[in-house]
Amino acid sequence: MTRSYSIRKRVMVTGGAGFLGSHLCERLLGQGHEVLCVDNLFTGTKQNIEHLIGNPAFEFMRHDVTFPLFVEVDEIYNLACPASPIHYQHDPVQTTKTSVHGAINMLGLAKRLGCKILQASTSEVYGDPVVHPQGEDYWGHVNPIGTRSCYDEGKRCAETLFFDYHRQHGVKIKVARIFNTYGPRMHPADGRVVSNFILQALRGEPITLYGDGSQTRSFCYVDDLIDGLMALMATGDDVTGPVNLGNPNEFTIRELAEKVVARTGAGSELVMKDLPSDDPKQRQPDIGRARSVLGWEPRIQLEEGLTPTIDYFQRFV
Numbered sequence: 335m336t337r338s339y340s341i342r343k344r345v346m347v348t349g350g351a352g353f354l355g356s357h358l359c360e361r362l363l364g365q366g367h368e369v370l371c372v373d374n375l376f377t378g379t380k381q382n383i384e385h386l387i388g389n390p391a392f393e394f395m396r397h398d399v400t401f402p403l404f405v406e407v408d409e410i411y412n413l414a415c416p417a418s419p420i421h422y423q424h425d426p427v428q429t430t431k432t433s434v435h436g437a438i439n440m441l442g443l444a445k446r447l448g449c450k451i452l453q454a455s456t457s458e459v460y461g462d463p464v465v466h467p468q469g470e471d472y473w474g475h476v477n478p479i480g481t482r483s484c485y486d487e488g489k490r491c492a493e494t495l496f497f498d499y500h501r502q503h504g505v506k507i508k509v510a511r512i513f514n515t516y517g518p519r520m521h522p523a524d525g526r527v528v529s530n531f532i533l534q535a536l537r538g539e540p541i542t543l544y545g546d547g548s549q550t551r552s553f554c555y556v557d558d559l560i561d562g563l564m565a566l567m568a569t570g571d572d573v574t575g576p577v578n579l580g581n582p583n584e585f586t587i588r589e590l591a592e593k594v595v596a597r598t599g600a601g602s603e604l605v606m607k608d609l610p611s612d613d614p615k616q617r618q619p620d621i622g623r624a625r626s627v628l629g630w631e632p633r634i635q636l637e638e639g640l641t642p643t644i645d646y647f648q649r650f651v
């Protein structure tokens with residue numbers, strides 16, 4: 335008989351009280367692991383993890399990853415970082431520190447423990463891409479001094495640190511480049527397109543399209559994304575990434591707005607506003623590497639994922 339404690343790991347999730355982190359904590363607990371959720375609650379909330387508190391395998395620690403942390407764990411998922419422009423531009427210096435100092439602190443911990451560490455990187459490392467779809471070998475087209483740079487360049491530098499800790503110190507790294515993900519527990523005030531459209535529709539307000547709505551995005555449902563992160567973590571030490579994780583199905587922003595209106599049954603009209611600076615016109619993952627290395631691809635299509643997301647947002651109306 336398998337003795338369950340022999341496969342039970344103690345897994346740390348930084349940013350564990352956020353949107354993606356809370357789903358990841360839940361899934362890890364579901365697999366029988368112990369979870370240490372580390373978060374400074376900047377954009378994350380205790381509500382996101384309240385259903386986990388009381389579970390003896392779950393522990394929450396309020397901590398800012400820009401400061402060193404000494405704990406004993408078997409694996410680290412480094413997700414701590416505000417992810418939406420409204421939040422990461424609120425205190426851009428802190429955003430860069432979170433990515434860079436956070437990476438140094440977590441990599442230092444992984445080095446000491448000899449454990450695997452996964453970085454939640456982002457499609458933003460590709461900037462406003464001139465190559466479509468974006469494969470992992472594309473180096474990106476990023477403005478180093480714009481208002482989004484604190485996030486984009488912070489995440490790029492974090493990737494550099496991951497690969498240098500790997501080359502120089504042999505740290506077992508995994509780098510996931512996450513593309514737009516949506517689902518329940520997205521921050522309602524994050525200004526991101528999915529949450530914005532859903533809230534506007536549920537409130538019967540006009541839906542704001544930036545530009546003419548012809549810019550395209552691909553949207554990955556949170557459950558698929560968590561599958562991808564966990565599949566990447568489960569790979570052997572030779573697999574470092576970067577690996578794109580996202581849904582390659584492209585929609586224009588206008589199509590998304592129309593789907594949200596149809597799903598909510600709202601009578602909202604669509605209105606147009608100016609595009610914010612550095613807003614990428616197109617973003618689409620090439621997930622060939624994730625398919626071949628992880629055997630992963632998203633299963634949940636936009637229509638299906640919108641329903642639980644809209645249900646979740648009802649509480650904010």
Ligand SMILES: NC(=O)c1ccc[n+]([C@@H]2O[C@H](COP(=O)([O-])OP(=O)(O)OC[C@H]3O[C@@H](n4cnc5c(N)ncnc54)[C@H](O)[C@@H]3O)[C@@H](O)[C@H]2O)c1
Pocket residue numbers: 348349350351352353354355372373374375376377378379397398399400412413414415416417418432436454455456457511512513514515516521
């Ligand atoms: N959601 C997406 O579409 C998406 C896309 C690309 C990359 N990512 C990456 O995935 C990760 C999680 O994103 P999310 O969408 O869940 O965002 P989120 O804002 O909901 O979660 C981030 C969490 O990190 C915490 N945090 C921020 N700064 C911290 C610090 N200094 N110390 C400790 N905790 C800190 C926040 O409180 C929050 O709980 C981020 O690293 C983000 O860059 C997300």
